[in-house]
Amino acid sequence: MQWIPTPLLVAASAFWTIEPLGLGGRGLACAILIVVNSLTLAVRHVPESKISPRLTLIWLTFGVLAAAALISVSTGGVSYLFAYFIVGHIGFRLQPRAALTLAALCAVLCTVVLYFRFGPQDLLPWTLGFTTGIPVLIGMLNRSRHRAVMAALDAAESAERAALAEAQAAILTERGRIARDVHDVLAHSLAGINMQLELADALLDTGDLEKVREANQKAHSMVKESLKQAQWTVHALREDALPLVESLTAMLDSSGHRDALTVTGTVRDVPSRVTQNLLRIAQEALTNAARHAPGGEVAVELTYTDTSMTLAVRNGPATRRVNAGVGSGMGLIGMRERVALLKGTITAGPVVTGPYEGGWQVEAVIPG
Known part of the structure; x- marks a missing residue:
């Protein structure tokens, strides 16, 4: 069954039911007042934003007068229903003070009309007039509930907008992370491979096949190193990646630096994003050490404290000829960006004392 509007039913x-109805006299007055009251009720379906508060007050006041007038001229039927429904809508549309005032006016008018019509000896009819003001309480309750629902909808929309903005920020962050990963894995290696291939091409004209072969072998070794780094990048991005200590150990073993990791403090689980970023920092530091200090000793220290964790990568001076080529200069920038995402700090610079004097060190401190 389809929904039928309340004004149409009333x-x-x-x-x-209302009597009299006709084309003249009281019958015509009743017919006109029924139409006026029906139109007054029909306006209740117009959104509040379309009618100003002042016009709403005037319209409902006119409706109260029309409802009382209909009760005064009719001799039977459900004329009082208009008063009940109009007063109920008064409680919904108006502020409490104005609603209660107008509802009291309706109750007084209906009571006075019925009092003079039936006389003081017949208590039931004119006492019933007082009850026409009661529906204002129902209207006020519905108003409060409606406001609560609208507030909840506004809050939900705000939360949805905030979630969308957060998702967009997360996308931008993820794009930045992917850009850093692409750089860390490919930029250095491809630049070195390109340099060696250009060198081999240039040496072909000299006929020095030994140097051509050497450049070609270096390019091959760089390709293998790039593949190894790509594998570690995929490993770091996987959800089922190993814990940080095990991952660092495997990384050092695969790069030829067995037993180079020292762990201090109580090992604990850390969020996956912390593990991923620290692995990439360690990978970049080891790549730079292999490029700028080939043959140099490498040490990695992972220190856990109650409030932070520290990853330090140190390498000694080169023991073989350095042929690093021209880097992009983005490696340290990428490491700083990763540490900034974790709200930590990073320092990088030459080692001036100790067994690694003359080498390089990178130290990242992450809170938590």
Whole structure:
């Protein structure tokens, strides 16, 4: 069954039951007042934003007068229904003070009309007039509930907008992370491979096949190193990646630096994003050590404290000829960006004392 608007039901009941109805005298007055009251109720379906508060007050006041007038001229039927429904809508549309005032006015008018019509000896009819003001409380309750629902919807929309903005920020962050990963894995290696291939091409004209072969072998070794780094990048991005200590150990073993990791403090689980970023920092530091200090000793220290964790990568001076080529200069920038995402700090510079004097060190401190 389709929903039938309340004003239509009340109007139909009024035309069916109210007496007298006709084309003249009181019958015509009743018909006109039924139409006026029906139109007053029909406006209740117009959104609040379309009618100003002042116009709403005037319209409902006019409706109260029309409802009381209909009760005064009719001799039977459900004329009082208009008063009940109009007063109920008064409680929904108006502020509490204005609603209660207008509802009291309706109750007084209906009581006075019925009092003078039936006399003081017949208590039931004119006492019933007081009850026409009661629906204002129902209207006020519905108003409060409606406001609560609208507030909840506004809050939900705000939360949705915030979630969308957060998702967009996360996308931008992820793009930055992918850009750093692409750089860390490919930029250095491809630049070195390109340099060696250009060198081999240039040496072909000299006929020095030994140097051509050497450049070609270096390019091959760089390709193998790039593949190894790509594998570690995929490993770091996987959800089922190993814990940080095990991952660092495997990374050092695969790069030829067995037993180079020292762990201090109580090992604990850390979020996956911390593990991924620290692995990439360690990978970049080891790549730079292999490029700028080939043959140099490498040491990695992972220190856990109650409030932070520290990753330090140190390498000694080169023991073989350095042929690093021209780097992009983005390696340290990428490491700083990763540490900034974790709200930590990073320092990088030459080692001036100790067994690694003359080498390089990178130290990242992450809170938590």
